[in-house]
Amino acid sequence: MKHRVIKENDLFFLTDESGDIPPGSTDGSGLYTQDTRFLSRLELSINGVKPILLESSAETNCQAVFRLTNPHMEEEGQVKLWRETVEIMRHRFIQDGVLYESISYTNYGPKTVGFETSITVDADFADMFTVRGIKAGMIGSVTGKSVDADRIAIRYAGADGIARETRIAWNIPADRVSPDGTVTFAVELKPREVRTIELTVTPVIADKAPQAKPREEALRLLDASYRRWEQGSTSVDSDLEIFNKLYHRGMRDLRMLLTDLGHGPFPVAGLPWYAVPFGRDSLIAALQMLPANPEVALGTLRTMAVYQGSKVDPWRDETPGKIMHEIRYGELANTNQIPFTPYYGSVDSTPLFVVLAIEYYRWTGDLGAIRELMPALERALEWIDQSGDLDGDGFVEYHSVSSGGIANQGWKDSGDSIVHASGDFAETPIALAEVQGYVYLAKTGMAEIFRKLGRNAEAEALERAAADMKRRFEQSFWMADESFYAIALDREKRQVQSVTSNPGHLLMTGLPDENRAELVARRLTAEDMFSGYGIRTMSGKSTGYNPMSYHNGSVWPHDNSLCLIGMSRMGFIEQALKVTRGLMRAAEHFEYARLPELFCGYEDTLGRPVPYPVACSPQAWAAGTPLIFLQVFLGLDPDVPDGIIRLRPALPEGMNRLSVRQLRVGSGTLSLTVTRREGNAVPEVEVEHNSTGCELRVLHAIHQDVQN
Numbered sequence: 001m002k003h004r005v006i007k008e009n010d011l012f013f014l015t016d017e018s019g020d021i022p023p024g025s026t027d028g029s030g031l032y033t034q035d036t037r038f039l040s041r042l043e044l045s046i047n048g049v050k051p052i053l054l055e056s057s058a059e060t061n062c063q064a065v066f067r068l069t070n071p072h073m074e075e076e077g078q079v080k081l082w083r084e085t086v087e088i089m090r091h092r093f094i095q096d097g098v099l100y101e102s103i104s105y106t107n108y109g110p111k112t113v114g115f116e117t118s119i120t121v122d123a124d125f126a127d128m129f130t131v132r133g134i135k136a137g138m139i140g141s142v143t144g145k146s147v148d149a150d151r152i153a154i155r156y157a158g159a160d161g162i163a164r165e166t167r168i169a170w171n172i173p174a175d176r177v178s179p180d181g182t183v184t185f186a187v188e189l190k191p192r193e194v195r196t197i198e199l200t201v202t203p204v205i206a207d208k209a210p211q212a213k214p215r216e217e218a219l220r221l222l223d224a225s226y227r228r229w230e231q232g233s234t235s236v237d238s239d240l241e242i243f244n245k246l247y248h249r250g251m252r253d254l255r256m257l258l259t260d261l262g263h264g265p266f267p268v269a270g271l272p273w274y275a276v277p278f279g280r281d282s283l284i285a286a287l288q289m290l291p292a293n294p295e296v297a298l299g300t301l302r303t304m305a306v307y308q309g310s311k312v313d314p315w316r317d318e319t320p321g322k323i324m325h326e327i328r329y330g331e332l333a334n335t336n337q338i339p340f341t342p343y344y345g346s347v348d349s350t351p352l353f354v355v356l357a358i359e360y361y362r363w364t365g366d367l368g369a370i371r372e373l374m375p376a377l378e379r380a381l382e383w384i385d386q387s388g389d390l391d392g393d394g395f396v397e398y399h400s401v402s403s404g405g406i407a408n409q410g411w412k413d414s415g416d417s418i419v420h421a422s423g424d425f426a427e428t429p430i431a432l433a434e435v436q437g438y439v440y441l442a443k444t445g446m447a448e449i450f451r452k453l454g455r456n457a458e459a460e461a462l463e464r465a466a467a468d469m470k471r472r473f474e475q476s477f478w479m480a481d482e483s484f485y486a487i488a489l490d491r492e493k494r495q496v497q498s499v500t501s502n503p504g505h506l507l508m509t510g511l512p513d514e515n516r517a518e519l520v521a522r523r524l525t526a527e528d529m530f531s532g533y534g535i536r537t538m539s540g541k542s543t544g545y546n547p548m549s550y551h552n553g554s555v556w557p558h559d560n561s562l563c564l565i566g567m568s569r570m571g572f573i574e575q576a577l578k579v580t581r582g583l584m585r586a587a588e589h590f591e592y593a594r595l596p597e598l599f600c601g602y603e604d605t606l607g608r609p610v611p612y613p614v615a616c617s618p619q620a621w622a623a624g625t626p627l628i629f630l631q632v633f634l635g636l637d638p639d640v641p642d643g644i645i646r647l648r649p650a651l652p653e654g655m656n657r658l659s660v661r662q663l664r665v666g667s668g669t670l671s672l673t674v675t676r677r678e679g680n681a682v683p684e685v686e687v688e689h690n691s692t693g694c695e696l697r698v699l700h701a702i703h704q705d706v707q708n
Contacts, residue, residue: 002016002017002591003015003016003017003027003029003272004016004017004019004056004057004058004064004066005058005064005271005272005618006058006061006062006063006064006092006093006094006256007061007062007094007256007257007271007275008062008093008094008095008096008222008256009094009096009097009258009259009260010033010034010097010259010275011031011032011033011094011097011098011099011203012031012032012033012094012271012272012275013030013031013032013039013064013092013094013099014028014029014030014032014271014272015029015042015064016029017053017056017066018044018050018051018053018056018066018068019042019044019056019064019066019090019092020042020043020044020050021039021040021041021042021043022041022043023041023043023122025040025041026133028131028132028272028273030126030131031099031166031201031203032128032272032275033097033203033205034203034205034329034330035127035128035129035276035328035329035330035333036125036126036127036128036164036203036205036329036330036331037123037124037125037126037128037131038123038125038164038166038201038203039099039121039122039123039166039168039201040122040123040124040126041120041121041122041123041181042119042120042121043118043119043120044068044088044090044103044117044118044119045117045118045119045120046070046081046086046088046115046116046117047070047073047080047081047115047116047117048116048118049070049071049073051068051069051070051071051088052068052069052070052071052084053066053067053068054067054068054069055067059592060252061252061253061255061256061618062093062094062222062226062256063091063092063093063222064090064091064092064093065089065090065091066088066089066090066091067087067088067089068087068088068089068090069083069084069085069086069087069088070083070084070085070086070088070115071083080115081113081115082109084108085107085108085109085113086105086106086107086108086109086113086115086189087105087106087108088103088104088105089102089103089104089106090102090103091104093218093219093222094222095213095218095219095221095222096210096211096213096218096221097202097203097210098200098201098202098210098211098212098213098218099199099200099201099202100198100199100200100212100215100218100219101198101199101200101201102196102197102198102199102215103117103119103196103197103198103199104194104195104196105117105187105189105194105195105196106189106192106193106194107189107190107191107192107193108191108192109191110191111191112188112189112190112191113188113189114186114187114188114189115187116175116184116185116186116187117184117185117187117197118182118183118184118185119170119182119183119197119199120180120181120182120183121152121168121181121183121201122154122180122181123142123154123156123166124142125140125142125156125158125164125166125331127139127330127331127332127333128273128328128330129328129330129332129338130332132273135332135337135338137332137335137337138159138335138337139158139159139331139332140156140157140158140159140160140331141156141157142154142155142156143155143156143157145179145181147177147178147179147181148177149173149174149177150169150170150171150172150173150174151167151168151169151170152167152168152177152181152183153165153166153167153168154166154181158331158334159331159335160331160334160335162205162206162331162334163205163206163207164203164204164205164206165203165204165209166201166202166203166204167200167201167202167204167209168199168200168201168202169199169200169202169212170183170197170198170199170200171197171198171199172185172197185197198215200212226252226255229251229255229293230251232293232662233251233292233293233662233664234291234292234293234630234660234661234662234663234664234669235660235661235662236630236658236659236660236661237658237659237661238655238657238658238659239655239656239657240584240652240654240655242584242587242588242593243584243626243629243652243655245587245593246584246587246593246595246626246629247626247627247629247630249592249593249594249623249626250595250623250624250625250626250627251292251623251627253594253618253620253623254267254285254289254292254296254620254623254624256618257269257270257271257275257285257618257620257623258296259275259277260299261277261303261306263299263302263303263305263306264295264296264298264299264300264302264303265295265296265299266282266286266296266299266300266303267281267282267285267286267289267296267300267620267624268281268282268620269281269282269285269616269619269620269621270597270616270617270618270619270620270622271616271617271618271619272616273616274326274616274619276326276327276328276329277303277304277307277324277326277327277342278325278326279304279323279324279325279326279346279349279352279353280325280346280348280349280352280411281620281621282300282303282304282620283300283304283323283349283352283353283355283356284352284558284562284621284624285300285558285620285621285623285624286299286300286301286356287352287355287356287359287624288558288561288621288624288625288627288628289624289627290359290360290363290664291363291627291630291631291636291663291664291665292627292630292664293664294360294363294364294664297356297359297360297363298360298366298369300356301353301356301357301360301369301373301376302373304323304324304349304353304376305353305373305376307323307324307327307342308321308322308323308324308376308379308380309321309322309323309324309344309383313344314401314402315336315339315402315403315404316339316340316341316342316343316344316345316402316405317339317343317344317345317400317401317402317405317409318344319344319383319387320379320382320383320387321350321379321380321381321382321383321386321387322344322349322350322380322383322387322388323344323346323349323350323352323353323380324342324343324344324346324349325342325343325344325345325346325349325406325409326340326342326343326346327340327341327342327343328340328341328342328343338404339402339404339405343402343405343406345398345400345402345405345406345409346398346406346409346410346413347388347396347397347398347409347410347432347435348409348410348411348432348434348435348438350380350383350384350388351380351384351396351435351438351439351441351442352438353376353377353380354377354380354381354384354438354442354445354446355438355441355442355445357370357373357377358441358442358445358446358448358449359445361449361640361641362638362639362640362641363638363640363664363665363666364640364665364666365640365641365666365667365693367452367453367641370449371453377446380442381442381443381446381462384396384439384442384443385465388439390429391429393431393493394468394469394472395431395436395469395472395473395476395489396431396435396436396439397428397429397430397431398410398428398429398430398432399428399429399430400428407428408430410430410432410434410435410502411434411559412500412502412537412551413551414549414550414551416544416549416551416552417550417551417552418430418432418487418488418490418496418498419496419498419542419543419544419552420490420494420496420497420498420543421497421498421542421543422543423543423544426488426490426491426496427490427491428490428491429491430488430489430490430491430496431488431489432487432488432502433477433485433486433487433488433502433503433505433506434502434503434505434506436469436473436477436506436511437505437506437508437509437511437512438505438509439469440466440469440470440473440509440510440511441508441509441510441511443462443463443465443466443469444462444463444466444510446459446462447459447460447462447463447466448641450462452641469511470511473511474512474513474516476489476493476495477489477495477503478516479495479497482497482499482523483516483519483523484499484503484519484520484523485503485506485512485516485520486498486503487500487502487503488502498538498539498542498543498544499523499528499529499538499539499541499542500537500538500539500542501524501529501535501536501537501538501556501559501560501563503520504520504521504524504535504559504562504563504566505559505562505563505566506520506566507520507521507563507565507566507567507569507570507572508562508565508566508569509566514570517566517570517572518570518572521566521567521570521572521575522575524563524575524579525575525578525579527540528540528541530578530579530582531547531555531582531601531602531603531604532582532585532603532604532605533555533582533583533585533586533599533604533609534555534556534557534560534579534582534583534586535555535559535560535563535579536553536554536555536601537549537551537552537553537554537555537556537559537601538551538552538553538601540553540601547600547601547602547610548600548610548612550598550612553600553601554598554599554600554601554612555586555598555599555600555601555609556597556598556622557583557595557596557597557598557621557622557625558619558621558622558624558625560579560583560625561621561624561625561628563579564576564579564580564628564629564631564632565628565631567579567632568631568632568635568636568637568648569637571648573632573635573648573650576632576650577632577650577652577653580629580632580633580652581652581653582604583595583625583629584629584652585604586599586609589608589609590609590611590617594617594618594622594623595622595623595625595626596611596612596615596616596617596619596622597612597615597616597617597619597622598612598615598622599611599612599615600612630660632650633649633650633651633652633655633658633674634647634648634649634658634660634674635647635648635649635650635699636663638665638666638694640665640666640692640693640694643693643694643695644694644695644697645665645666645670645692645694645695645696645697646697646699647685647696647697647698647699648698648699648700649674649683649685649698650683651674651676651683655676656675656676656677657673657674657675657676658673658674659672659673659674660672660673660674665692665694666692666693666694667691667692667693668690668691668692668693669689669691669692670687670689670690670691670692670696671687671688671689671690672685672686672687672688672689673685673686673688674686682700685698
């Protein structure tokens with residue numbers, strides 16, 4: 001079933017295509033904040049019957065519109081309401097913690113009509129983990145429901161001692177309000193007459209209630225917020241329409257997914273299940289967003305630093321210096337029935353925290369922010385060398401000690417994702433290939449920053465450790481018979497010999513030997529790994545391959561994007577353009593040209609990508625993937641601390657012009673146009689504005705198939 005979802009800051013609303021939440025819905029529909037469902041039923045009827053859906057859209061992300069009409073209605077042989085006489089328009093948005101909805105009825109019949117319309121509401125205050133079917137436990141109860149002519153209030157006493165309440169109000173007195181939460185209005189309309197009912201739904205937590213504004217003012221403030229986002233972010237235009245759609249969709253989705261807990265904006269992971277701070281996902285999405293809006297990276301780093309691990313807590317898989325995996329705010333977390341307050345069970349969040357800080361510095365030159373974050377960065381480096389290296393072999397491993405924790409703690413965190421060629425699952429502690437790459441980049445990048453700060457001895461120590469790690473990694477992870485890196489080492493230090501996408505992340509880290517890096521890039525785009533729509537998570541030749549699986553053969557756009565960063569940086573342009581083409585072809589088949597969290601890994605000979613049934617959409621790091629396309633097409637590699645921006649432009653097939661405005665680099669912006677003229681395989685670059693404070697160097701592409 002298709003959904004309609006809108007979100008603003010920490011409140012989001014998911015319904016069916018008609019705008020309803022049917023009773024007993026099991027698909028996650030509802031109005032949520034703080035991991036609690038504050039509206040579990042919302043049904044609109046006309047004369048007691050569900051209207052007919054004509055069309056609906058939540059394309060703008062911050063607003064949803066539904067156009068409906070009445071079915072034919074007769075009673076004892078008499079026409080009660082002729083079919084398609086009344087148009088019903090629902091318009092909703094969220095602003096400053098309040099849901100606003102207007103329902104407008106227009107009579108398109110030739111005579112006056114009368115009917116009743118009802119809105120039925122309810123709230124179950126279910127914890128998100130309960131809605132997802134993951135965890136049941138000790139919970140509170142609904143303690144009362146107040147019913148008046150212009151409002152309903154439903155109250156809940158949580159097992160965590162927190163009082164919660166849902167307040168639903170409307171702008172005109174109802175004719176009837178029943179105890180079950182059905183609000184009924186008698187409507188009479190002359191031909192072409194319009195009548196509008198306006199609703200607000202306000203979640204209240206611990207007696208803290210956001211104040212509803214006049215509808216027009218709230219909508220104006222919301223629109224102004226989106227305009228500021230667009231005006232302050234990098235914009236693109238090209239003669240390849242699918243890229244334009246993808247980029248604009250990604251930017252709007254990322255704006256919708258931003259939340260601010262008081263330390264700056266950061267992207268939550270995705271809707272509906274992961275509208276919370278998520279270490280790995282938030283860090284990667286912020287990394288993708290650097291060329292468009294680097295302030296998000298700084299907000300993400302500051303937020304993660306606030307929640308950095310400070311003690312040893314086995315229940316939460318916490319150790320000092322570790323960056324969180326996920327934080328939850330609902331009843332089950334607050335009563336310690338789940339360890340997500342926050343939970344620290346990811347092995348890659350900590351090195352990715354350091355990597356994002358390094359990349360933020362490369363893009364902005366903001367040494368002041370690095371100085372501010374330095375205590376957290378130093379603690380993260382200590383974690384890498386101490387708690388992260390479980391057996392002292394120089395590699396970072398994971399092993400969950402929490403009874404409520406996650407077994408596999410890399411980005412492929414499903415239980416079957418790390419599988420030997422024999423079909424057996426690898427046993428922990430497990431050292432993942434890509435995590436070693438993140439660690440290598442963290443150490444080499446921080447060494448450069450330490451040198452900038454005059455801390456030469458510490459820089460040299462990090463460089464020596466990185467060089468030693470590089471040597472040992474090549475010895476331990478390279479599979480000579482596959483000419484590829486193993487996904488991991490298991491508890492016995494045996495290679496987990498599956499060919500997967502994970503080693504593709506190594507290309508952006510500098511860890512692989514250059515000749516082996518080229519073999520990796522070529523294998524990622526070979527037939528067994530590349531579906532035609534993107535790089536699969538696992539080779540079709542590997543034992544565990546399943547195109548319908550979550551992590552063993554599906555296609556994840558963000559996974560592809562991290563491979564693309566490395567392909568572009570290392571000059572594997574032919575492979576990079578092949579991957580971008582495949583993902584753009586896939587996007588043409590998804591609603592709003594929106595790349596989902598993942599899709600199945602079937603061959604493109606089917607003529608369309610096969611959706612994964614419970615993929616989050618929008619998902620932050622999928623939305624950020626088109627921003628990486630921009631980096632690939634420009635060959636963009638900034639080094640602001642050294643005062644250089646490198647470009648190695650390579651346009652994909654079907655694109656002969658790419659205009660970029662307000663590219664955020666250094667202390668200013670860069671605006672330019674890349675053009676490929678007939679008969680000239682090398683694109684030309686025209687710089688229209690450069691206030692970055694950096695020298696722009698345009699280089700020729702290497703490893704490029706000029707026929708691409």
